[in-house]
Amino acid sequence: MRDAAVLPVVSSRSVAFRTLLTKEVLRFWKVSFQTVAAPVLTAVLYLLVFGQVLKDRVEVFPGVSYVAFLIPGLVMMSVLQNAFANSSSSLIQSKIMGSLVFVLLPPFSHWQIFGAYVLASVVRGLVVGLGVFVVAVWFGPPAFEAPGWILVFALTGSAMLGALGVIAGIWSDKFDQLAAFQNFVVMPATFLSGVFYSVKGLPAFWQAVSHLNPFFYVIDGFRYGFFAQSDVSPWVSLAVMAVAVAITATVALSLLARGYKMRH
């Protein structure tokens, strides 16, 4: 070699990781009207409609108004849906646009790509969740009986859906496949998890079905943080979430490591 200009550069793995994370966060933040404000509005509409219609008819937990009961459920629903939307839409867009190549050419490990996409999803989930909460508090401030659990389930829930979004984003070749994943997996699992009700009010069969849904545990555990009341112990919910996060993370990591549908 003839010149110092071509000597190898000093490359930092942490700079690489932080850059990808920053870019993934900025990607949704730059269009925050659509990615943050819109989901907050949706959640508030649910709160207005269901809260007003049902507030005098339902008391799920003793001493807790229906509106107060509903707020944590809606917050968690927004956290989950937006965490999923972030990683999955980023991947499918860059796959279809071709700009994924800019992430595939640099020396990222599959751990780094996974970590950056999932963490950005967690950030989006928490930002939207916080937005929903801040607006919802107007309608009836819930208690904060055990705030540590609130944080634990916000983090594990958004991480699980961030990882699920990575899987869906990699697996989908087209936007409609991703939409199918969202409409036929994520939406039903969220709606049937006790956002709007306690599963204790369901017939035994549907109670049993609900207990197979990890979304049920994350919402139930999250609610415990507010009211110190829940359908199952938060420790059980935490254990279920730990397993669910481990499974989704393992699948997402192995897809990334194999370069499935990314490195042909």
Add this chain to the structure above:
Amino acid sequence: MTAAIQVNSVSKRYGSLVALDRVDLAVEPGEFFGLLGPNGAGKTTLISIIAGLVRASSGAVAIMGHDVVDDFRAARLSVGVVPQELTFDPFFTVRETLTFQSGYFGLAGNDAWIDEVLENLGLATRSNTNTRALSGGMKRRLLVAQALVHKPPVIVLDEPTAGVDVELRQTLWNFIRRLNREGHTIVLTTHYLEEAQALCGRIAMLKAGRVIALDTTRALLGRLAGLQLTMRPGGTPPASVLAHRIDERDGLLTLRLAHSDEVARVLAECAAAGCAVHDLEVGRADLEDVFLQLMADQPAADPLRGVAA
């Protein structure tokens, strides 16, 4: 000396389609190397394997001695790839795009080099423009800039001048030539054979996934040795002249001659046979002639392996 790019018996199969068939190549550090071939010959597949975007079915590739699979970090730090597809991230400006790309390679505080790249590719005035608002040519420049942010010792350009205007080609080649003089290894695929002829010191030609020629540009041109003489005969040239014929159309006769001395002999023989000669033109074979001849001559099953690198 460690090769800049070492390709060892690389094959790539997509089901029953063989995109690359036991390709061997070595590009030496500091070379300006051309990879030519018709569409579908496997050029982009080979480049994608070098870049780590595609995994070889068998065989191995190393960049600056680093295996692209086992030692992918070092390999990818050593190579900058300009993809053929014109693609961009619509969320960001030109400068943000380059700062991110630089960060992806683990480089912080790389602004001086980013400025230099922007300047040299004529992008400096667009640095705060959103990528969506760039013209096609400007997007192409950005794509080149993105490949250079980490100052890679090896630069691979997959048809960087496809569909771009003369000005950009000039700007681009001036900059790439400079980088080559400074020691960067350049690998280029292009459909503009005059570009390859002017720029590349050595050329590999691919056909149907195989290397059918691998030699210096000079030696490849030498395969069609000598001169081409084109003329419009006023009568019937003698048989001794027609023996050199390689083409005849629209009344124009093209001969291949081994040496310039033969020009005088051909003219004398024509004159002796009473055949007048008009519109005389003498030229050298160019890369396009070599390319066309090789592509026509070489059945894919019988690869002619050139000088091993």
